[in-house]
Amino acid sequence: MSERVDTLGMWPAVNRLPEQMLDALDRTTDLPGLPNRSEITNVLVLGMGPGGFAGDLLAVTAGPFMPLPIVVVKSYQPPSYVDEQTLVFALSASGDTPEIVQAAAQAAEAGGRVVAVTGGGQLAKMANAWGAPLVEVDPMLYPPRAGLSVLTVAPMIILEQMGLFPGASQWVRFAVDQIRSRREASRASSAARARRLAGTVPLIYGGGGLGSVAARHWKNMINTSAKAPAFSAGVPDLLHNEIAGWGQHGDLTRQVFSMVVLRHDHEHPEVMRGFDIMIDLMDEVVAAVYTVEAAGEGPVAQIFDLMYQGSITALEMAAAVGLDPGPVPAVVAARQALSGRTQ
Template sequence: MLYADIKKYDRDNMFDLILDFPKQIESAWQRARGTSFPLMSSVDKIVVAGMGGSAIGGELLAGLCLEQMDIPLLVHRDYTAPRFINSRTLVLASSYSGNTEETLSALRSAIGRTKNIIGISSNGELEKLAAEFDFFFLPVPGGQPPRTALGYMFFSMLAILQYYGLLPEQDDSVDEVITLTRALGQHYMDYGNPDNPALSLAHQLYGRIPIIYGAAEPDSALPTRWRNQLSENAKVLAFANVLPEMNHNDIVGWHPASTFLDRVFVIFLLDDAISDRVRTRIEISREIITARGAPSCIISSSGLSKIARLFSLLVLIDYASFYLAILNRVDPTDISNIDYMKRELAARLA
């Protein structure tokens, strides 16, 4: 039955894009590692300008860099560039389509304040701006939804930071990511296997509101990516937060006054590197949530390197959100609300 539903609802072959993710990572890394980037003046901060699926790679990278880089990396999601951008700032303009209006606007306001600019996209207006203002442009293959191009965007930026010596060498970690995501994908793609963790998770989430909690390890952007994949692929509202922050606000909402608690499903994303204090906070938080009658589960990362552990959890939600879309009888690729927003913006602001 699931096979027939996949054929019916996955009209744009999202499943194939998810299957090919390890190849995408390998391609992105080889392309970027084989690129000679321009000479750059001394850099003391990095700004990634992007939105949606093109920004999440920057968020994940920022988390990875906290312990491996000596300068700050900020992900900027808005129309204007931060005031602090100057000649010592590296700006990475990340727009898979090359036409994201917020990213292009922020980029235009940064041009003239720094020459350290690299654009990353499949084509579009961003490529034209690079030619007009003479900054470096790194092309990536196009033709797919931005949220499925995380491998192209994240690993291109990772290679750039390694090239300029801002990050230590990542080649061994990237090799591990490719091997691990390929092995996990072989397991998750088998929707005829009742022990498939991705399919089991989709069934647990079916008909419920997902709430995802994570921690700084392996990356505080993980819950955000999980939430976004569930919203875009499965067409469900989902919510996300991180510990210990949620223990200072969100946790109070687990109260009988919240009348929908019997309709949620809570996921805690766990990693071996989480500190004992945060691990204990997760245990106590889960006790509070369980006492309110909400089902929950803990999902642990796998892998040795930080980046491999990160992507072990990212590939799981790709498959689980796809299966949930099929259970919900919706096209996982469809983004009708975003398309409507773009049309109405164009019409009303013309």
């Protein structure tokens, strides 16, 4: 077995997920300065990278239970409808994500009620200048992609405090219990799964909003931690497009691709049927099909359970070939190029 290299502490960071979630809950409870529920008609989440993913996670967990729409924006500009009735979550672990700094400034100028979740930087300075609520994230506590807990849990608890997502605190505690249970038992199964996936390109497929977001997390973690290609899609949407792309080249695809199917207890009955159809059509064009089941009480627990299993699998894939899962030099190079800097 290759020696494990982990210069940024990805393994302990991922395994601290339950404790990070409880810390986020504590940091956010009784946050002062929030607008009244009656003053808000829509919710906007601004985020890039882990912050943008946290927004997507918030939308599929809190969104179905809320009386107001949630919109996630991953860009430099907020929507033109933002006004004093818009609750704006600005999510950035560093506080210096240029897209979020610019978008948050424009949203505040338009009257949006900004709440910042950040580790400092320019975003924290702006929030303090505006007198906006601020949830502090320790940027040195973990690599941002391993610390989705604060970026996601804090907005959940804020929505609960405002009467928009009742029961969020309890859903978070259910998730903590499930991840702790999974943490005790997952190492052997994740290592075996990683060995089976090694040498193939994983296609990660999930069902509905929860499964699709979890599948994208698997993809992202395999890309960044294992430095390997992976792709994700969701049922039923892939049955309207992607499934057509597997109609030929079976001799090639069976050597290259494997499929990971993420299942959870909150799938629509037609999504369940869609999985059966998809697996029947795909079985002959991939090397193997692996099913990963979610556990835990409620949708928040189940999506975090799937995401945790994906994170550990990606770390095991890196460990199997002696890769350091933390650094992402290609991402750094791309960001430097975008900002006009060179290495």
